[in-house]
Amino acid sequence: MKKILLGCIADDFTGATDLANNLVRAGLRVVQAMGVPAQPLDADADAVVVALKSRTLPVDEAIAQSLAALRWLQAQGAQQIYFKYCSTFDSTAQGNIGPVAEALMDALGTDFTIATPAFPDNQRTVFKGHLFVGDVLLNESGMQNHPLTPMTDANLVRVLQGQCRRPVGLIDYKVVAQGEAAIRTRIDQLRAQGVGLAVVDAISNDDLLRLGAALSDMPLVTGGSGVAIGLPANFGIAPSSTASALPRATGLQAVVSGSCSLATNRQVLAFIQAGRPALGIDALQIAAGVDVTTQALAWAAPLLSQGPVLIYSTADANAVKAVQAQLGVEEAGAMVERTLAAIALGLVALGVRQLVVAGGETSGACVQALNITQMKIGPQIDPGVPWCHAQADAAPGAGLHLTLKSGNFGADDFFSKAFALLA
Numbered sequence: 001m002k003k004i005l006l007g008c009i010a011d012d013f014t015g016a017t018d019l020a021n022n023l024v025r026a027g028l029r030v031v032q033a034m035g036v037p038a039q040p041l042d043a044d045a046d047a048v049v050v051a052l053k054s055r056t057l058p059v060d061e062a063i064a065q066s067l068a069a070l071r072w073l074q075a076q077g078a079q080q081i082y083f084k085y086c087s088t089f090d091s092t093a094q095g096n097i098g099p100v101a102e103a104l105m106d107a108l109g110t111d112f113t114i115a116t117p118a119f120p121d122n123q124r125t126v127f128k129g130h131l132f133v134g135d136v137l138l139n140e141s142g143m144q145n146h147p148l149t150p151m152t153d154a155n156l157v158r159v160l161q162g163q164c165r166r167p168v169g170l171i172d173y174k175v176v177a178q179g180e181a182a183i184r185t186r187i188d189q190l191r192a193q194g195v196g197l198a199v200v201d202a203i204s205n206d207d208l209l210r211l212g213a214a215l216s217d218m219p220l221v222t223g224g225s226g227v228a229i230g231l232p233a234n235f236g237i238a239p240s241s242t243a244s245a246l247p248r249a250t251g252l253q254a255v256v257s258g259s260c261s262l263a264t265n266r267q268v269l270a271f272i273q274a275g276r277p278a279l280g281i282d283a284l285q286i287a288a289g290v291d292v293t294t295q296a297l298a299w300a301a302p303l304l305s306q307g308p309v310l311i312y313s314t315a316d317a318n319a320v321k322a323v324q325a326q327l328g329v330e331e332a333g334a335m336v337e338r339t340l341a342a343i344a345l346g347l348v349a350l351g352v353r354q355l356v357v358a359g360g361e362t363s364g365a366c367v368q369a370l371n372i373t374q375m376k377i378g379p380q381i382d383p384g385v386p387w388c389h390a391q392a393d394a395a396p397g398a399g400l401h402l403t404l405k406s407g408n409f410g411a412d413d414f415f416s417k418a419f420a421l422l423a
């Protein structure tokens with residue numbers, strides 16, 4: 001068995017493809033596994049990204065799944081472990097970023113790791129420990145209204161400290177600007193002070209490349225997908241602009257959107273304004289026992305032959321809050337996810353072979369319903385969002401082209417742009 005270099009654990013499915021995309025573009029051969037594989041790796045790969053749906057699980061379950069992923073990755077020979085979370089640091093006061101990071105540290109027997117969600121290609125920058133989304137602080141970016149993980153504090157040292165037993169420190173931009181040696185010195189200083197995790201400032205890809213060089217011997221790296229751009233060089237691998245080729249796309253086209261993030265709201269609006277068919281589904285109707293899935297599929301069936309259709313639960317923050325007040329946050333989320341997953345499965349049964357799913361939790365639910373276990377990463381549509389290809393029982397033969405779009409990623413015309421790229 002050939003050993004892998006980098007073993008990655010992603011806390012949601014869109015995040016996993018985001019990371020895999022950056023690694024592929026940096027030159028690594030990557031396999032993305034949905035959940036912890038039951039078998040050893042059967043492909044030649046430099047990195048494996050194990051996609052979990054652990055971001056919003058109870059802490060103990062998130063830890064247990066992450067440790068199972070770690071054990072599998074170690075069995076494949078992984079030299080370094082990467083824990084991927086959201087570039088908007090999506091978590092609650094309990095976690096799961098801090099507790100999972102510390103459980104991985106314990107399991108790896110390491111006393112120090114870094115944490116940075118910086119992803120400048122997607123306008124996520126960290127300055128003096130504070131996370132900016134575009135020009136505004138995290139807590140003013142719309143993320144303060146997230147349905148499951150509202151982010152109300154942009155100070156990541158404070159946020160992470162609230163989730164960790166070990167002291168949390170900062171490697172600030174002045175140190176990062178000086179390069180690898182200065183970063184290593186700062187890490188030594190922090191370790192000597194008993195700091196276990198350090199948030200790292202990064203406002204450009206150059207910062208991330210300098211940081212990457214200083215992480216070559218760190219057993220565990222934690223971050224968004226941005227840090228990944230600086231790691232392949234440590235293994236002697238050079239960036240590659242050739243995205244992996246995917247099989248030719250065929251079949252009908254559809255979008256399923258359960259993301260309520262601001263970018264997805266704009267993308268849904270743009271699709272409707274472009275005159276494309278779109279159907280909104282209502283969480284309260286699902287709760288009232290209406291068979292929303294059958295209704296949605298009956299609506300889509302005659303339209304699919306004319307081009308892409310969109311089925312969405314995407315709503316603005318006020319509408320989501322009103323639904324949650326009636327149904328409860330978790331129940332509302334789970335109910336909508338189950339329905340959209342059943343709709344995705346139904347769309348594939350109707351002949352859809354190019355499927356866009358918006359939202360990390362929603363993607364997890366759809367991919368699990370489709371029983372997809374492994375994906376190949378293809379060309380990037382927008383930063384952080386590639387097309388992928390997977391085999392699925394529901395799409396026998398040529399399989400399915402799939403893109404899992406993170407809530408806040410992608411241009412306003414993302415849905416149309418995605419299908420145009422495969423044409």
Ligand SMILES: Nc1ncnc2c1ncn2[C@@H]1O[C@H](COP(=O)(O)OP(=O)(O)OP(=O)(O)O)[C@@H](O)[C@H]1O
Pocket residue numbers: 012014015146147148258259260261264283313314315319320323324332333334335336337358359360361362363405406407408
């Ligand atoms: N209209 C709605 N009312 C209440 N909850 C909803 C509604 N629509 C979607 N949801 C739930 O909100 C959650 C959205 O999370 P999801 O991870 O899919 O999107 P996101 O957070 O925008 O994406 P990402 O995690 O990639 O940033 C899901 O649990 C979904 O079921």
Ligand SMILES: O=C(O)[C@@H](O)C(=O)CO
Pocket residue numbers: 012014015016018019085086087088224225359360384406407
């Ligand atoms: O890092 C990001 O923002 C995304 O990959 C993600 O994890 C959204 O769910």
